Amino acid sequence: MAKQSTRKLPGRREDGATTKAQILEAAGEVFAEKGFDRATGKEIAELAGSNSAAVNYYYGGIDGLYGQVLLEAHRRLLTYESLVTVAEGPGDPREKLRSLIGLLARAVTGSARSSWALGVLGREILSPSPAFYLLLDKEILPKKLVVTTIVGEILGLPHDDPAVTRCALNIISPFAMLVVGNKQIFTRVLPGLNPAEPQTQNEIVEHFQRFAMAGLEATASALRSAH
Template sequence: MPRKTPRTSPGRREDGATTKAQILEAAGGVFAEKGFDRATGKEIAERAGSNSAAVNYYYGGIEGLYTAVLIEAHRRLLTYDKLVALAEGPGDAVGKLETLIGQIARTIIGPASSSWALRVLSREILSPSPAFPALVQQEILPKKLVVTGIIGEMLGLAHDDPVVTRCALNIIAPFAMLLVGNKQIFTRILPGINSGGLEAQEAMVQHFQRFAIAGLMATATALQSDNH
């Protein structure tokens, strides 16, 4: 008679998922504070209220854990599913791009700017780790295709046209600078930048939207002139 495989009770599965999530959350905080090179599995496990073996059990080691944290951090900035829903939803490309810029800008300059997710991404941009290729393949490239698709629709070009790529760079660059930049340095060099209040933050969001759309419209006009 074949031996039956023991079944894990729903309660145990739930406990395992909870422990895994707690480890990831604790790791996010440690990696944000110390970076990948100085973080240890022991400290992460202690913060999560678990033991060091749990890091290996759930993530295969600290390298796998850091990769998972990095991917989760990018998802907290912007999920692929929400991005696709926006791109495939109602409205024109201009409105979609405005919405996208607004979502990203509010996350980066709003209260979430102090979260471990954005600080981990900031560290990774400044000093890429061995996990960076996984982030690129799993999160950045799929999302980039959606964004360049929206931009290409506005310009009447393919998503991989060099003009679209340059425009994408112009749109992304300010957010990358805000993500990795020190706010105190920014305010000393550009004292007019003030993200302290909700009204000032919203004014900055609207500026990013206006500036990006105006640049794309100017590019579209130039393309039409070149084709005549």
């Protein structure tokens, strides 16, 4: 296998916007493979077909670059706009939540598993960096609010009610586990989660939807009994 410093991303052009994008793409690959602590600006620049000064010029250094890579990784998994489109679209809250779960499940079990985005996010979840708070403010919290608002509508509670928060945790946690889990090890321990075939992926998506909706129905029933 060739040394990483000798690889260069294809399609290099000499305009600033493309150079900036090339650096981001190269950084995603390097951070996914090595983590933030072991990556260097020189290695990333060489992979991008640029020079170390470009990392500082476009991103203010490797710290700023890593923060932008984190944001891009989360957007590649699921964009805020796609969540809002579902939330503001037709259908009742249960249908909307099923759609949101489907979007997330297909992103985590589909082609995104072979991209650097999940590798970067998985490392960040296991060992948060100072840039995590940027990710939290810019991507995680806004998206969480969309999900908890829909869950709250299903339960008839405010989005920040503790019961809604607990339900959101149960809904999101399986996907966080899939992001963190090493694909080879994870599918060996739990072979039924290997979405090698489209039909298998469909079954996984439907299971996550069914499990989440059943849990919400049980929670709603318990809340009615308590009140």
